[in-house]
Amino acid sequence: MKMVLRPKNSGAWLARERWSGSAAEQMLSMINSLPQMLRPLSQDEVIIRGMYLMNDLPMHETGRWVRRFDKAAIEQAIPLVRGKPVMVNHSTDGFDGLPVGRFFHAEPESRADGSSWMAALFFMLNDDQGKRLSNAIDGGIISENSPTLEFDKMYCSVCGAEDLNCDHVPGKMYDGIKCFVVMTDVSDFWEGSLAWAGQQRNTGFYVAAGRDVSDLVDVDERMVQLAKTKGEVELVTPWQDWWCQQVGSPGT
Ligand SMILES: [Zn+2]
Numbered sequence: 001m002k003m004v005l006r007p008k009n010s011g012a013w014l015a016r017e018r019w020s021g022s023a024a025e026q027m028l029s030m031i032n033s034l035p036q037m038l039r040p041l042s043q044d045e046v047i048i049r050g051m052y053l054m055n056d057l058p059m060h061e062t063g064r065w066v067r068r069f070d071k072a073a074i075e076q077a078i079p080l081v082r083g084k085p086v087m088v089n090h091s092t093d094g095f096d097g098l099p100v101g102r103f104f105h106a107e108p109e110s111r112a113d114g115s116s117w118m119a120a121l122f123f124m125l126n127d128d129q130g131k132r133l134s135n136a137i138d139g140g141i142i143s144e145n146s147p148t149l150e151f152d153k154m155y156c157s158v159c160g161a162e163d164l165n166c167d168h169v170p171g172k173m174y175d176g177i178k179c180f181v182v183m184t185d186v187s188d189f190w191e192g193s194l195a196w197a198g199q200q201r202n203t204g205f206y207v208a209a210g211r212d213v214s215d216l217v218d219v220d221e222r223m224v225q226l227a228k229t230k231g232e233v234e235l236v237t238p239w240q241d242w243w244c245q246q247v248g249s250p251g252t
Pocket of ligand 1: 156157158159160161164166167168
């Protein structure tokens with residue numbers, strides 16, 4: 001197990017110009033092995049960042065939108081991300097609707113609060129556009145992101161009834177647990193967008209340069225996990241009061 005200190009949503013870790021070693025070479029190899037790369041890119045030609053793009057936290061509620069993904073949806077989406085485009089605000093209209101980057105790797109992360117995440121690495125070209133976007137990401141101006149994906153099933157978080165064919169009402173509390181529409185059975189992943197605001201909570205970016213893409217463990221989270229196993233820490237999260245118990249996807 002390799003531990004890496006990795007500040008979340010911070011551009012203060014490793015800058016692109018400090019890339020070196022096997023991790024950078026591994027990421028460049030992943031990029032150059034994508035379909036439709038008409039020439040190999042060099043390290044100096046790409047800017048790499050990471051998105052925390054999906055999670056199973058309750059989403060921001062707007063109107064009748066009381067939804068979240070389940071852990072299975074995150075796991076189903078991860079293998080579908082490689083090679084898919086990075087867009088801006090989900091726009092596919094005209095010149096501005098063309099991709100600004102491309103994903104080349106995605107992996108799961110489990111956080112100490114019990115939530116499941118997708119961490120997705122993408123690259124942009126080290127040109128004027130790539131520099132402008134990465135500068136806005138690192139400087140905190142572009143701070144959220146959002147995926148577009150297809151899924152086949154929705155179910156009630158309280159009883160598991162498919163299509164909410166039950167008496168539970170999303171947004172209402174049942175024995176202290178809020179009812180959500182849970183989305184799962186992801187069948188395709190279209191794109192991940194830099195977004196002015198995303199429906200999911202706490203999406204963000206990370207600086208991937210120099211990151212070993214396997215066997216990463218956040219030190220702070222690992223310490224919390226270790227403390228929990230020893231019964232020393234009662235974990236408190238902002239979501240604890242209204243965290244929706246995962247009931248699992250029926251039939252899976
Ligand atoms: Zn129900």
